Amino acid sequence: MNKIMLWNIRSIQNKKSELNYLIYKEQPEIIGICETWLKGKDKFSIPNYQILRKDRIEHTGGGLAFCIKNDIQFRPIILSDRYRNRIETSGIMINYKNKWLNVLLMYNPCNNLNTEEIDYYINQIGDPKIIIGDFNAHHICWNPKLNAKLANKTGKSIFEIINQNNIIVLTPPGLTTRIDPQSAKGTTIDLVLATPSLAHFEVETGPNLGSDHFPIIIKDNNHTKDILSKEKKWRYTEEGWNRFQKELTDKDLDNITSLNELIDLLKDTGLKCFKFENNINKNKPNKPWWNERCKEIVKLRNRAFNKWRKKPNKENQIDYKILVIKTRQIIERKENRGKNFVQH
Incomplete structure (x- = not known):
């Protein structure tokens, strides 16, 4: 296994093209998605991936999904769900170096969670484990520029858990994972926690794709070294x-x-x-519909995003949102003329 990806997508249905592009670019074996906004009647599939969904039954929004590449051996983890009205969770075990790696996906819809609620789910999975998700947790441990007085209860709870248990934070301190849609201020609320045996995993953000959250890319550095050390x-x-x-x-x-x-x-x-021969990404699928027009509109969108972040006024915000919509329309139009990787 080379990559796990986490993304609070805030509706899969209106970001199919962005997800398509991200899969093409990163080639992750495992994708954990928060806020799918899917309901039972909605269809969602990705070629070459198995989908494990947990839709929110009551109210709108929410929902989780795991997308697991077909060549990855996995098992669903059946979690006791005592606090399902407070936090959304889903778990799988994947074959990692001939052992089971436990992956827990969590989404906290801005509730003030205590240690008991979070620990309840973490303690249901064995070691080694990696815990990924949008926790909406604020703390100076992973956001050093935060005023210590602004740490919320969920942030303090997670900080207490990592101090009392055999768990570390893999998210680099200060890594911006979300941009506030109004103020353009960055925060670190999408976290990656793990047992120390997974300390070699590297966490970084992916490209800006129109959501207020950046995709989180989790790389297995040992896997990359293994590939590079193989005889050419x-x-x-x-x-x-x-x-x-x-x-x-x-x-x-x-x-x-x-x-x-x-x-x-x-x-x-x-x-x-x-x-x-270069065997890395040898089986990366072709994307013939991606042309210079797609590249140019993405550059313009990213330029508008950076301008808005530097000067977060109303004019720059509107310019950025217009280019987000225009980018999505152009890419979807080009993609629909070619081969779709994300089916619906």
Whole structure:
């Protein structure tokens, strides 16, 4: 497993193209989605992924979903749901290095949660564990610029839990995960917690995609190192073979006195005539509908976003929102003419 992704999407239905682009760009094996806003009658699927949904039954909004790539072995975790009216949760176990890794997805709809409520769910899953979600928790531990007096009850509860349990915060301090739609101020409320054995996981934000939350990308650095350390494969071509044979013909092979000398000669000659295959993201799907118009409108949207963040006045906010809508319309129009990765 290389990547887990977390995103408070605030409605899957109106961000299908953005999710499509994110999957294409990041190629995550596991996606945890908060605020799907899906109801039982709504259809949602992603090619090459299995979907595990937990829709909010009462009231609008909310809802969770796990999207698990087809080649990942997993099992749902059946959670006792005592506080379902206070916090939304879903869990899975995935095969990670021939062991079960427990993944807990949580969404707190701005309730003031105490330690008992959060611990109730964390204690239901075994180690190793990774806990991801939008906690709406404010604390200087992960948001150092926050006025300590503004730490809320949920933030204090999570801080107490990590101090009393074998859990660490993987989210880098000060990593902005949400932008307030009115003030453009950044906060850190989408968190990644884990047992210390997963300290090698790296957490960063993905691109701005029109939601008030940034996607959170969780990378397994050990997996990347394993890929890079694997022996590279030669990429053979007819032209390369012809050159390889000519190079060897011109060498004085009679003066070679050992096997190591012969191996070195063959390797050095091969480096001149052939290239290595790059196996990373080799199976990344093509996206022929993504053209210069798509790239340009995304650049304009991001430029408007940065301008609004620097000067959060009404004019810049309106300009940004207009470009968010225009970007979505252009991308959806282009995508509908090509191959859809997210089906509905």
